[in-house]
Amino acid sequence: MSSGLIPDDIIEAVLKHHDIVDVIGKYVHLSKHGRNMKGLCPFHSEKSPSFNVNPEKQIYKCFGCGVGGHVIRFIQEIEGYTFGEAVRHLAEEANIAFEWEQRTPEQAERQQEKEQIIKGHEFAAKLYHYFMGNTAEGKHALDYLRSRGFTDSLIDTFQIGYAPARWDFLASYLEKREFPMPLMEKGALVAAKSSGGYVDKFRDRIMFPIRDAKGQVIAFAGRTMGNEQPKYLNSPETALFRKSKVLYNFHAARAEIKRTSRIVLFEGYADVIKAWSAGVHNAVGGMGTALTEDHALLMRRNAEQVVLCYDGDDAGQSAAFKNLGMLLKAGLDVKIAMLPNRLDPDDYMEKYGPDRFRTEIVEGAVPPEKFKLLHLRRNFNLQDNEAKLRYVRTAIREVIATIESPTGREHYLKELASEFSAISSFESMKQEMHEIREQQQKKQRYGDNNDISWNNVRNDGTDSAPLPKLRPAYDKAERHLLYVMMHDRDVAELVQQRLGETFNEEAHAALAAYLYAYYAQGFEPDASRYMATLQDDRLERLASSILMTESDQGINPQVLEDYMRQIDKHRQQQAIERLEEERIRVEKSGDAIGAARIAIEIIALKNQLKAM
The missing domain is CATH 1.10.860.10 (DNAb Helicase; Chain A)
Known part of the structure; x- marks a missing residue:
């Protein structure tokens, strides 16, 4: 039975070549569970694994959110492909020759446009990089990067370039190479002038190419070398570039992420590049915008742990605190790197070297509870006894009493009592914590607005769940x-x-x-x-x-x-x-x-x- 216009023999060859465990294992950490493999579902947030893969039948099923299917369906869902695109992707990976017309004329036109826009971005990245390293006009940008600690090897690895202070530098080259300019405008490389012709989107900025999961350039981040605002200017969103779904350097970090099952998340592009030079090859960065649920889900699909390595100043720590909840909700094990003296990662590496950065900052990252307590301290003047007491009570109420593990609560309560023994005894703190927990549990039990757990399935057998409805x-x-x-x-x-x-x-x-x-x-x-x-x-x-x-x-x-x-x-x-x-x-x-x-x-x- 032919699937659309795709020959049966190609579908059969794709299914025979690709073992579903190997394919899904690139996205989900799977472990043996009887005859099945099991892991955390990549399509919804959960703490207890409900995602099952059956190697014998070559199918998958999540008993939490209900998704299920075969290896082609999985690639469709995880990558956002159509059926034909998923088959083509798997066929290309397996070096299976294929010939079929799976697209309507409109689909074929959209695909061709997409390929042209990507080619335009790839050309622009090479042009910016060449211009900075090989022209007198670009030398000051190269010198600036070198003064900031970027080696020539790093500049080449990340293909960093420079967009000169001209109105139509890139536009003129694109026209000379006969790129379709309306498409280049659609891809946000240039903008149309009301008087005719095109001008560049970026001028007089250091250019960082942004790549998709395949390593293709789909956008740019331009950094000023002076005090102009904004310091970083990203490409606007296009059909190729969605800031809420892309992490900088993810394509290059993916192999190390899969090996370690850990991601180190930075705020900026420069931090990622410097961390890479320090041997942190699972480093990725945000797009200069708030972290999104799509970002969190992308990380959860590829790793079990995330180390948040944000700037040590108030803004950086506030951003880490804000994003912590989202990452925990996605089912990730989160640690927070604590940078001293309000330093950012780049400054710390410059001052103390890459080895200390890896061992003391990344490896020494603290769990969420510890970070919350440290973050809370910033709001209190701990030189004042009254403020100390307010801090202790707030720490118990907002952090320690919310910890699920009794051992965890006791551990942090002892730490708090040890530091503030002059304010209150451990027994007094413990009594206050118990009273707070009793109040919280009463609210959960009797309140009208109880939170509904975001984890829609439990598989550990420790909590009772509603019995499934009996089938007729x-x-x-x-x-x-x-x-x-x-x-x-x-x-x-x-x-x-x-x-x-x-x-x-x-x-x-x-x-x-x-x-x-x-x-x-x-x-x-x-x-x-x-x-x-x-x-x-x-x-x-x-x-x-x-x-x-x-x-x-x-x-x-x-x-x-x-x-x-x-x-x-x-x-x-x-x-x-x-x-x-x-x-x-x-x-x-x-x-x-x-x-x-x-x-x-x-x-x-x-x-x-x-x-x-």
């Missing part, structure tokens, strides 16, 4: 039957003869119809290959749920017959209910004879039902 007998029968049909062609043929597509659930009927067509094409039972024919998110989720939760244990001809009888019985019951409603309607209209005829029909159906 016919629904269970249909699911069991579909499970066996997906694994056994003969059973599918038997069901097709007996039931056809007359399943009670519409989605089950659709799965059966696709399965009949799949086997009619001569395919052997293969869950992943069958699901690739569906190309419907809802059906793929349902199929993956059935394949993950049902089993063929105890299946025999009698059980199969019982399943089909159960499905028939429910369909008969539904028909009787509809006729009962029709009889009442006809009777109310005054047609006693018509109502009697329907009543006779109902009796006949009930007798058939008893005989089943």
Whole structure:
């Protein structure tokens, strides 16, 4: 069964070449869990892993948010691709030759435009870099970078360049190379003049290319060398560049991130580059804007821990405090690097060297509770006894009492009592903490506005969860039957003869119809290959749920017959209910004879039902 215009043999080759565990393992840290692999879902926030991958069936299923499917569907979801784009991506990775027309003329045009815009950015990055390193006009920019501690090797590695103080430097070169200028404007490399022609977006700035996950240049950050504002100017958002979804240097850091399962997050581009030179090769940076949930989810997909390494001044620490909650909510283990004397990472490395930066700052990062206590201190004058007492009480209420672990609460309470023993005893602090926790628990228990946990599934067995709703007998029968049909062609043929597509659930009927067509094409039972024919998110989720939760244990001809009888019985019951409603309607209209005829029909159906 062809999927659109993509030949079956290409889909089959892609599915055979790519092991789902290897593909998903590039995005999710998986560990063995019985016959499955398990990890934190990359599509929603959770603390307890509910994302399952079945190596035998080559499918995945999250029992938290419901996503599921085969390896092509996973790439679609994780990368935002269409089905055809996902197949093409996997085929290219496997060096599988492919030829098909999967795009409409409009789609083909959009893809061509995207490729042209990327080519324009790649050309601009090379031009800016060459200009800075090879012209007299660019030498002052090169000298500036060198004075800031950027080696020539770093400048080349990150392809840093310079946009001269001219109105049409880049525009003129793009026109000479016959780049389509309206597209270059669409990509935010140039701007159109009202009088005709184009001018550059960036002038007299150090240029940092911003790349996507594939390493392609999709935008720029331009830094001034003087006091002009803004200090950093990013490309505006385009179809290629979404600030809320891109992390600087992620493409280069990805390998080290996967190796260590850790990301070191900086505020600025220069900090990332300097950290790279210090051997921190899992360093990434924000886009000069607030961290977003998309950023947090991107990091969670690739790492278990994030070290926030922001500037040591008030603004940097406030930003770290603000972003901490979002990263924790995403299910990340967060540590915060503490830079002394209000230094930023660049200054610290310049003053103390790269080795101390790695060992004392990055490796010495503190847990969130410690950071919150240190951050809170900034609001109190601890030279004053009254202020000390206010700090102690605030620290207990806002930080220590909120810690879930009893051991963690005791640890930080002892630290606090040790430092402020002259203000209050450990026992007094402990009593106050217990009172605060009791008040908090009462509010959670009886309040009208209790927070709903963002983690929608628990799998550790420690907390009671609402029992799942029991499925009707016919629904269970249909699911069991579909499970066996997906694994056994003969059973599918038997069901097709007996039931056809007359399943009670519409989605089950659709799965059966696709399965009949799949086997009619001569395919052997293969869950992943069958699901690739569906190309419907809802059906793929349902199929993956059935394949993950049902089993063929105890299946025999009698059980199969019982399943089909159960499905028939429910369909008969539904028909009787509809006729009962029709009889009442006809009777109310005054047609006693018509109502009697329907009543006779109902009796006949009930007798058939008893005989089943």
